[in-house]
Amino acid sequence: MTKTIEILVESDPAQGLGLQIEGDAVSSRCRAAGIAVSVTTNTDPARLAEAARSADVIISNHKFDIGRVKETAPSFAWLQVTSAGVEAYLKTLPDDVILTNASGVHAEKGAEFILASVLMLNYRIPYFASQKVQRAWTPVFESVVRGKTATILGVGAIGGAAVPLLKARGMRVIGVTSRGTTEAPVDACYRLDQISTVLPKTDFLISTLPLTPETEGRIGGEALDLLPHGAGVVVAGRAKVLDYGALAARLESGRLSGAVLDVFPEEPVPADHQIWSVRNLVMTPHCSVDDHAGYIDRCLDIFMDNLPRFLAGEPMRNVVRPEKGY
Amino acid sequence: MTKTIEILVESDPAQGLGLQIEGDAVSSRCRAAGIAVSVTTNTDPARLAEAARSADVIISNHKFDIGRVKETAPSFAWLQVTSAGVEAYLKTLPDDVILTNASGVHAEKGAEFILASVLMLNYRIPYFASQKVQRAWTPVFESVVRGKTATILGVGAIGGAAVPLLKARGMRVIGVTSRGTTEAPVDACYRLDQISTVLPKTDFLISTLPLTPETEGRIGGEALDLLPHGAGVVVAGRAKVLDYGALAARLESGRLSGAVLDVFPEEPVPADHQIWSVRNLVMTPHCSVDDHAGYIDRCLDIFMDNLPRFLAGEPMRNVVRPEKGY
Numbered sequence: 001m002t003k004t005i006e007i008l009v010e011s012d013p014a015q016g017l018g019l020q021i022e023g024d025a026v027s028s029r030c031r032a033a034g035i036a037v038s039v040t041t042n043t044d045p046a047r048l049a050e051a052a053r054s055a056d057v058i059i060s061n062h063k064f065d066i067g068r069v070k071e072t073a074p075s076f077a078w079l080q081v082t083s084a085g086v087e088a089y090l091k092t093l094p095d096d097v098i099l100t101n102a103s104g105v106h107a108e109k110g111a112e113f114i115l116a117s118v119l120m121l122n123y124r125i126p127y128f129a130s131q132k133v134q135r136a137w138t139p140v141f142e143s144v145v146r147g148k149t150a151t152i153l154g155v156g157a158i159g160g161a162a163v164p165l166l167k168a169r170g171m172r173v174i175g176v177t178s179r180g181t182t183e184a185p186v187d188a189c190y191r192l193d194q195i196s197t198v199l200p201k202t203d204f205l206i207s208t209l210p211l212t213p214e215t216e217g218r219i220g221g222e223a224l225d226l227l228p229h230g231a232g233v234v235v236a237g238r239a240k241v242l243d244y245g246a247l248a249a250r251l252e253s254g255r256l257s258g259a260v261l262d263v264f265p266e267e268p269v270p271a272d273h274q275i276w277s278v279r280n281l282v283m284t285p286h287c288s289v290d291d292h293a294g295y296i297d298r299c300l301d302i303f304m305d306n307l308p309r310f311l312a313g314e315p316m317r318n319v320v321r322p323e324k325g326y
Numbered sequence: 327m328t329k330t331i332e333i334l335v336e337s338d339p340a341q342g343l344g345l346q347i348e349g350d351a352v353s354s355r356c357r358a359a360g361i362a363v364s365v366t367t368n369t370d371p372a373r374l375a376e377a378a379r380s381a382d383v384i385i386s387n388h389k390f391d392i393g394r395v396k397e398t399a400p401s402f403a404w405l406q407v408t409s410a411g412v413e414a415y416l417k418t419l420p421d422d423v424i425l426t427n428a429s430g431v432h433a434e435k436g437a438e439f440i441l442a443s444v445l446m447l448n449y450r451i452p453y454f455a456s457q458k459v460q461r462a463w464t465p466v467f468e469s470v471v472r473g474k475t476a477t478i479l480g481v482g483a484i485g486g487a488a489v490p491l492l493k494a495r496g497m498r499v500i501g502v503t504s505r506g507t508t509e510a511p512v513d514a515c516y517r518l519d520q521i522s523t524v525l526p527k528t529d530f531l532i533s534t535l536p537l538t539p540e541t542e543g544r545i546g547g548e549a550l551d552l553l554p555h556g557a558g559v560v561v562a563g564r565a566k567v568l569d570y571g572a573l574a575a576r577l578e579s580g581r582l583s584g585a586v587l588d589v590f591p592e593e594p595v596p597a598d599h600q601i602w603s604v605r606n607l608v609m610t611p612h613c614s615v616d617d618h619a620g621y622i623d624r625c626l627d628i629f630m631d632n633l634p635r636f637l638a639g640e641p642m643r644n645v646v647r648p649e650k651g652y
Contacts, residue, residue, distance in 0.1 A: 018467060109470050112495065116449055119442035123614050129455045132609050135602040137594035139613035141344060143620075144435050168494065169438065268463035276461040284454050287465035294469075 005311065006075075008052050009041040010060035018292030019061050019082060025296075026059065029304050035311070052076060057310070059303060061296075066099075067092045078310055082299045084157075085238060086320050087211045099320040100306060103157050105298040109291035110158030110208070110236060115165040117260040118150055118204045120282060121232030126251075126258030130279040146170030151202040153192070153219075154209035154237055156326075158289065160184035162206070174198055178214060178324070192218070199226035204234065211238035212325030221246035230257040236289050239263040248278045256280070262288040331637065332401075334378050335367040336386035344618030345387050345408060351622075352385065355630050361637070378402060383636070385629060387622075392425075393418045404636055408625045410483070411564060412646050413537045425646040426632060429483045431624040435617035436484030436534070440562060441491040443586040444476055444530045446608060447558030452577075452584030456605040472496030477528040479518070479545075480535035480563055482652075484615065486510035488532070500524055504540060504650070518544065525552035530560065537564035538651030547572035556583040562615050565589040570601065577606045588614040 007030075009023040023041030030037040042051035048064055052073040059080045066089060070076050077097060081089060084103045093099055120126065122145045131138055150166050152159040155175040163184040166173050175182045176198060180191035190198050192214065199205070205227060209215045220243040224233075233256060235242055244265060250256040260282045267286055269275060275283070306316045320326060333356075335349040349367030356363040368377035374390055378399040385406045392415065396402050403423060407415060410429045419425055446452065448471045457464055476492050478485040481501040489510040492499050501508045502524060506517035516524050518540065525531070531553060535541045546569040550559075559582060561568055570591060576582040586608045593612055595601060601609070632642045646652060 108472075112445065112470050113449060116442065116445035116451075119438065120446060120451065123439060123442055123610065125442075125446065125451065125608060125610070128610050129458075129608065131611075132455075132602055132607075133459060135597040135599075137597075137611045139611040141613050141616060141618040143617055144438050146434070271461040273461075276458055281458075282451060282455065283458050284449065284451070285457075285463045285465040287467050288449050290467060291469055292467040 004036045004038050005056045006054050007037050007039045008055040008058045009039060010045070010048055010051070010058055010062065010064075011041060011043050012045050012060075012062035013043055014045075015061045016292075018295055021059055021061055021082070021296050021300075025300060026303075029300060030307070033304060033307070035307060049073070059299075063088045065092045066097055067094050070094050070097055080299070080303045080306070082296065085210060085326075087238075087325060090320070090322050090325065093320075093322055098310070098316065099322075100302065100316060100318040101320050101326075102299045102302065103318050103326075105157075105295060105302065106289050106291060107157040107161040110289040111161035111165055113262070113288040114152075114158070114162040114206055114208075114234060114236060115169075117234040117236070117282075118145060118166060118171075118206070118232075119169075120260055121204055121234070121258045122148070124258060126232075126260065126280045126282045129282060144170070147172070148203040149174060149201055150204045150206060151176060151198055152186070153195070153205070153207040153241075154215075155182040155184050155186065155189070156208060156210075158236065159206070159208040162208075174202070195223065196226055199223060200228065202227055202231060204232045206234040206236065207241050208237040209241045210326035211240050214325075215241045217241070217243060219243065221249070224250055224256065227256065229255065232257055233259040235259070235261045235263055237263065239265045244275065248275060248281075251278055251280045254280070258282070260284070262286055330362045330364050331382045332380050333363050333365045334381040334384045335365060336371070336374055336377070336384055336388065336390075337367060337369050338371050338386075338388040339369055340371075341387045342618075344621055347385055347387055347408070347622055347626075351626060352629075355626060356633070359630060359633070361633060375399070383633075385625075389414045391418045392423055393420050396420050396423055406625070406629045406632070408622065411536060411652075413564075413651060416646070416648050416651060419646075419648055424636070424642065425648075426628065426642060426644040427646050427652075428625045428628065429644050429652075431483075431621060431628065432615050432617060433483040433487040436562060436615040437487035437491055439588070439614040440478075440484070440488040440532055440534075440560060441495075443560040443562070443608075444471060444492060444497075444532070444558075445495075446586055447530055447560070447584045448474070450584060452558075452586065452606045452608045455608060470496070473498070474529040475500060475527055476530045476532060477502060477524055478512070479521070479531070479533040479567075480541075481508040481510050481512065481515070482534060482536075484562065485532070485534040488534075500528070521545075521549060522552055525549060526554065528553055528557060530558045532560040532562065533567050534563040535567045536652035537566050540651075541567045543567070543569060545569065547575070550576055550582065553582065555581065558583055559585040561585070561587045561589055563589065565591045574601060574604045574607075577604055580606070582606070584608070586610070588612055 011021040175186035175189040337347040477500040501512035501515040
């Protein structure tokens with residue numbers, strides 16, 4: 001007889017309405033899949049260690065010290081989180097706990113937002129937003145995006161899903177990944193250490209890169225200066241991959257024609273931060289890639305797909321590789 | 327022996343660099359098509375009547391009093407203009423001059439801008455642009471456009487070309503035309519006098535309507551109030567179809583979530599006009615639909631397609647019907 005697996009659903013109310021995980025939803029999905037489980041729900045993060053004592057698996061919507069919980073939860077072997085970015089989890093991840101993330105859950109929205117951002121940059125929306133504040137009527141007649149080049153740094157779930165959308169508009173799409181390969185239908189793919197050859201032919205630079213030792217601070221002023229005059233920049237991954245100060249200077253000077261930023265080194269951005277006043281910049285407050293509608297359902301899709309694999313000791317999807325950082 | 331047709335190329339330098347028509351281009355395209363023509367170019371609008379005396383055909387990049395020119399140019403029978411909107415030409419168009427416009431030349435760019443605008447409205451860019459000025463961090467987690475409804479008022483060349491782009495994003499697209507029919511692949515089509523049944527189910531209202539007695543002022547406060555709370559509005563045709571004062575009030579109050587306007591009742595919009603300060607509004611200075619790259623070439627494509635038809639007395643493309651106004 002198989003041991004009944006114990007699942008702790010860790011749902012912090014502070015994460016907001018759309019990000020609450022319901023224990024009942026997990027129970028009923030497991031029942032429908034014919035998998036015997038015992039589900040406990042904890043909504044008080046301060047009581048997590050206590051609630052986790054006999055847990056085999058934790059599904060969590062918030063960050064916590066995984067190593068410390070593991071100390072008093074010896075059978076805890078798998079953590080499913082509801083975010084795609086996991087750098088905060090990795091700091092405390094013991095070797096004997098599998099971490100799976102929500103990568104791919106944001107793919108449709110993230111890809112659509114990248115399409116929106118490239119079109120916005122092409123039609124100079126960041127510039128016209130600044131001109132509106134100045135009450136200045138200065139038409140710019142841009143041609144369509146057909147034939148222009150978009151370079152996507154980090155062709156993961158979101159970047160990969162954006163490729164066909166951009167190609168459908170007639171664009172040339174270049175991928176940049178750590179290994180120089182991707183399964184997405186890009187026109188060309190380079191390694192991250194080859195970006196200096198890619199940037200000069202890039203009209204729109206899109207970063208969906210995760211934050212890792214390899215990517216942190218990777219795109220500074222020197223890299224931005226390799227872009228053609230008037231190029232545009234989109235950041236929909238992690239902010240600290242780019243030097244925002246260097247980016248802001250090039251937006252102010254007109255060296256770059258515009259940027260669309262959904263993520264920032266400090267969030268929420270403080271009201272007195274100078275980035276609010278940077279010209280030729282569209283800012284969205286870290287909400288344009290995350291899709292809360294049905295979000296947790298889609299996270300549970302990943303979890304339910306993995307649960308039989310976990311029980312059978314088979315390879316799982318969305319496993320975070322600590323040595324890579326994502 | 328066929329009479330050699332006389333073409334006057336009327337190219338006003340004041341219309342800007344991208345809108346100049348070169349007589350040589352017309353000559354060489356006619357030669358390539360094996361059509362004997364005599365081409366004269368005039369770049370001084372004040373001398374138009376004199377230059378037109380023996381012309382059979384005029385290709386013009388600017389407005390003029392067609393009736394007055396016709397008085398001293400008895401064989402003048404066809405005017406090709408380089409704009410899609412022709413309400414200013416219709417006022418002086420005699421019955422015996424055929425007017426053809428540039429409708430369709432803007433289709434690719436106009437359709438792409440409509441796609442961009444709908445995505446911007448969905449991702450609340452007009453709102454976030456206002457919030458940036460206020461230095462306010464207020465995330466809004468919108469779902470993708472899939473399943474939402476775009477209603478296009480005026481399914482002509484631009485509106486029609488936008489339909490497949492919006493449907494490719496999984497949207498429901500409703501067309502509204504004067505006759506209630508269209509060849510574009512919409513999900514449903516209604517007559518303009520039926521809009522009150524369409525507006526309540528519209529998430530994004532897009533007007534590409536020409537300005538005619540039937541359309542002028544058609545979308546006032548009453549019509550806007552039939553839209554669902556939080557709907558968005560795009561205007562890429564003629565501004566006077568909508569009541570911009572009523573629209574502005576509903577953007578300020580939050581009754582509508584945002585608007586993208588490329589056209590205005592008075593252009594350029596004066597610096598002291600109150601519309602510059604309206605919240606939740608993206609303004610582009612009448613440049614997002616017009617595509618100057620290769621623009622005149624594409625106008626000449628229409629002209630060259632029509633020239634043999636004109637000579638043979640056959641039905642022509644893009645003929646403006648004065649009774650309809652477009």
